Amino acid sequence: MPVVGSGIVSSTFDCADPDARADGLAAAARAVRAGQLVVLPTDTVYGLGCDAFSAPAVRSLLAAKNRGPDMPVPVLVGSWSTIDGLVVGVPDAARSLIEAFWPGGLSLVLSHAPSLSWDLGMTKGTVMLRMPLHPVALELLRDVGPMAVSSANTSGAPPAADAAEAAAQLGDQVTVYLDGGPSGTPVASTIVDLTADEPRILREGAVPSAEISEVLGREIVSG
Numbered sequence: 001m002p003v004v005g006s007g008i009v010s011s012t013f014d015c016a017d018p019d020a021r022a023d024g025l026a027a028a029a030r031a032v033r034a035g036q037l038v039v040l041p042t043d044t045v046y047g048l049g050c051d052a053f054s055a056p057a058v059r060s061l062l063a064a065k066n067r068g069p070d071m072p073v074p075v076l077v078g079s080w081s082t083i084d085g086l087v088v089g090v091p092d093a094a095r096s097l098i099e100a101f102w103p104g105g106l107s108l109v110l111s112h113a114p115s116l117s118w119d120l121g122m123t124k125g126t127v128m129l130r131m132p133l134h135p136v137a138l139e140l141l142r143d144v145g146p147m148a149v150s151s152a153n154t155s156g157a158p159p160a161a162d163a164a165e166a167a168a169q170l171g172d173q174v175t176v177y178l179d180g181g182p183s184g185t186p187v188a189s190t191i192v193d194l195t196a197d198e199p200r201i202l203r204e205g206a207v208p209s210a211e212i213s214e215v216l217g218r219e220i221v222s223g
Contacts, residue, residue, distance in 0.1 A: 012163060012177040015041070015136050024178050025140055031175040032144045037061055039152045039166045040140060041180030042076070043133040044105060044189055044206065045159040046166045048174065049076070049149035055119040058148050062121070064173040066155045072121035073148040074107060074128040078141030083129055086146065087112055093216055094194050100215045103133040105206025109193040120148055126195055136180045159186055192220070 013024025028038045035057040037050050048064065050057035052075050061073060077083060080098050083090060087110040094108055112118075112127040120127065132138065141147060151159040152166035160166035163179035188205040192212060201209050201222040213220045 010167070010172045010174055010177065012167065012179055015178055015180045021136065021178075024176065025136070025143065028140055028176040028178055029143045032057075032140075032147065034175075035060075036175040037064060037170075037173060038140075038176040038178065039160075039163060039170065039174050040137050040149070040178045041134055041163075041183060042137050042149070043103070043183075045161060045183050045186045046152040046163065047076070047132075047137070047149040048152040048166070048170065049147040051144070052120070052146040052148040053116070053118045058118070058120060060173070061148060061150060064170055065150060065153070067150075069119075069121035072123040072126075072128070073150050074130060075120070075146050076137065076141055076149045077129060077131050077146050078138050080131065082146060083110070085113070086110075086116065086127060086129065088114070091194055093199050096215050097192065097212065098131075100211075101207050102131040103138065104131070105133070105187065105189040106130065106212075107189045107191045109191065109195055109202065111195050118148075128191065130189055134180065136178055140178070161186055 013020045015021040031038050032051050035054045040047050050061050107128050107130040109126050109128050111125055153159045154169050161183045163177045167177055190205040190207040191202040193200045193202050199220050201220055
């Protein structure tokens with residue numbers, strides 16, 4: 001369903017319909033490669049995404065959210081192996097957590113590879129990575145590669161739990177809306193920082209801290 005705005009035509013695709021899903025994924029892939037914004041369902045809340053390696057696209061994403069670079073944009077990936085090319089090194093703790101909880105509600109903060117030409121905000125040399133447990137998101141990510149994805153809402157507003165809520169907040173700043181139905185009860189991902197010698201839980205969410213500690217074989221501190 002196209003919506004004409006200020007020079008941009010936004011289209012929404014019902015991913016419950018196989019033909020519309022295929023068309024929507026193709027349109028979303030074209031939009032991402034063109035440096036435009038898309039809204040996609042994830043296993044937590046709806047996400048606002050773009051090409052992680054396009055600095056202008058990331059700036060457009062932050063502008064759409066009315067947010068500054070002081071809050072860096074996380075990156076979603078479509079497979080375990082993708083992170084090998086994105087970070088300086090993958091510690092054993094990261095491998096263990098990936099095997100246990102990806103795809104799913106666990107985000108990992110790692111030192112990103114200095115050779116990468118991306119600008120996700122004030123990251124201080126780090127990147128937050130996650131592999132979502134949602135078939136539409138995974139199919140798009142496996143097609144276009146890593147995407148910078150933040151919650152599909154404007155700053156200060158509740159995260160969108162469906163495509164209609166996202167469209168009400170973001171309008172024609174987004175080229176393609178992939179409607180995957182309601183996201184269910186929104187639960188933020190658990191964030192684990194693996195940039196220092198000892199892992200730290202920065203935020204407890206979908207994956208309990210006790211399960212993180214069990215996988216790593218020791219109690220992990222929060223904060």
